[in-house]
Amino acid sequence: MISIVIPTYNNFEYLKLCIQSIKKNSSYNHELIFHINDGSDGSLEFIKKNGYKFTYSDRNIGLCSSINQAAKLASFDYILYSHDDMYFCPNWDEVLIKEVKYLNHDNFYLSGTMIESNSGHITHDFGDTVSNFKEDELLAKYEYLNFYDHQGSHFAPHLVSKRMWNKVGGFSEEFNPGIGSDPDFNMKLWHEGVRIFKGLNDFKVYHFGSITTRKKKNFIKNKGDITFLNKWGITTKFFKKHYLKSKTRFDGPLLEPKMNFYFLFDLLICKIKKLFIIN
Numbered sequence: 001m002i003s004i005v006i007p008t009y010n011n012f013e014y015l016k017l018c019i020q021s022i023k024k025n026s027s028y029n030h031e032l033i034f035h036i037n038d039g040s041d042g043s044l045e046f047i048k049k050n051g052y053k054f055t056y057s058d059r060n061i062g063l064c065s066s067i068n069q070a071a072k073l074a075s076f077d078y079i080l081y082s083h084d085d086m087y088f089c090p091n092w093d094e095v096l097i098k099e100v101k102y103l104n105h106d107n108f109y110l111s112g113t114m115i116e117s118n119s120g121h122i123t124h125d126f127g128d129t130v131s132n133f134k135e136d137e138l139l140a141k142y143e144y145l146n147f148y149d150h151q152g153s154h155f156a157p158h159l160v161s162k163r164m165w166n167k168v169g170g171f172s173e174e175f176n177p178g179i180g181s182d183p184d185f186n187m188k189l190w191h192e193g194v195r196i197f198k199g200l201n202d203f204k205v206y207h208f209g210s211i212t213t214r215k216k217k218n219f220i221k222n223k224g225d226i227t228f229l230n231k232w233g234i235t236t237k238f239f240k241k242h243y244l245k246s247k248t249r250f251d252g253p254l255l256e257p258k259m260n261f262y263f264l265f266d267l268l269i270c271k272i273k274k275l276f277i278i279n
Contacts, residue, residue, distance in 0.1 A: 002030045002093065002159065003074035007066035008084040009037040012046065013130045014208060015084045025090040028097070030080075033073050035066035062176025071170055077106075079165050082157040082205075087135070089115075089142045089204040096159055096203055106161035108196040109189055111153040112203040119209065121147040121199070121247070126206055133208075142204050151254065152244025153199035154182040160189070168192060174231075180224020183236045186244060187228075195253040197244055226277055234270045242266065 004022065008015045019032065034054040036044045047054045055069040071079055078100065082088075092112070099110060114120035115138075117128045122145050127133035168188040175181035186197065228236050240246040242257040257263055 001028050001076050002078045002080050002096070003033055003071075003076040003162070004030050004080045004082060005033050005035075005067055005070045005074065006082050006084050007035040007037065007063055007070065008039075008043055009060050009066075010039070010041040010043065011084050012041040012043040015043055016046070017130055017133070018082065018084055018086055018088070021087040021089075025088050026093050027091070028093050030093065031074070031076055033070045035070040037061060037066060060177070062173070063178030064171035064173045064176045064181050068170040068173065071165060074162055074165075077162055078159055079162050080157055080159045083207065085208040086157060087133075087138070087206040087208075088157075089206065090139070092203050092205070095200055099198070099200060100159075103196065106164055107192075107194050108198065109158060109160055109186065109194055110203075111155055111158040111197075111199045112205050113147050113150075113199060113201050114155055114205055114207045115142065115145060116207050116209055120207060121150070121153075122204075128208060130208075138206055142206075145204075147199075147201050149201050149250040150199040150246075151248045151250050152186075152197045152240060152246035154186050154197075154240070154244065154246070155199075156182070157203075157205060158182075164189065164192065164194070172231075175224050175227055178224070180228045180236060183239055183244075184228055184231070187232055187239060190243060195255070197254060198250050199247075229270065229274055230277060233274060234267065235273065238266050238270050 006018065022032065032052050034047050034052055036047060036054055036056045037060040038058065039056065044056065053073045067081055096110060113122065115122045115124055117125040124145055126138040171181045172184050175184055225236055242263055245254065
């Protein structure tokens with residue numbers, strides 16, 4: 001089964017809905033693990049009362065640190081990271097487990113397909129808040145809303161083996177409070193030889209659109225793109241375009257990027273940007 005790690009920061013109503021969707025729409029009994037930042041909205045009491053595994057900080061310590069702390073409690077062989085404002089559609093875990101069995105190794109990064117009201121892989125409005133969420137309509141239509149199995153997605157929710165998670169050290173905490181941490185995690189996996197970065201069309205979640213980051217502006221005030229450029233010498237945009245080939249149709253394991261004119265020109269732009277970084 002899967003250890004599902006969910007960091008949360010005073011987002012109680014969405015967190016409850018996320019938990020309900022996992023309980024309602026899962027075929028297997030997975031392990032839920034939370035990191036509670038602050039928790040003064042009732043989320044800490046709720047998690048304690050229901051006997052879930054959790055870690056806690058009395059302030060917001062950032063997404064990366066939150067995930068890393070909670071992931072230490074994982075007891076299953078696979079770790080799935082989710083936002084607290086995601087609704088898991090039926091059969092999500094059947095799709096993931098089938099893919100894991102098919103691959104028969106753990107050098108992979110598997111992610112989902114996000115349905116959002118005004119963005120995501122699939123754009124369809126089923127509500128932008130808990131109060132106007134059209135759950136019944138989503139459940140009636142989600143199977144008919146399709147993207148395709150795609151390359152290189154770095155969006156949550158995503159699944160890796162606990163072995164690979166520990167090997168790369170989880171999320172890099174210099175990216176707190178969170179922006180840039182996903183592509184950095186992907187880059188660390190790339191350097192460990194992972195070449196299957198696959199977004200599964202049939203693993204669908206409805207995402208309310210980063211409710212936490214919209215409400216808590218301090219959650220997004222980090223210079224993740226600059227941190228990534230300083231660390232790896234390329235931009236996140238370059239990495240997604242030339243390495244991960246993000247959102248293109250999945251056609252097998254990724255290859256080393258081609259050193260053509262477009263690669264070299266974009267690489268030059270990265271080098272110029274790095275020269276003029278103001279930290």
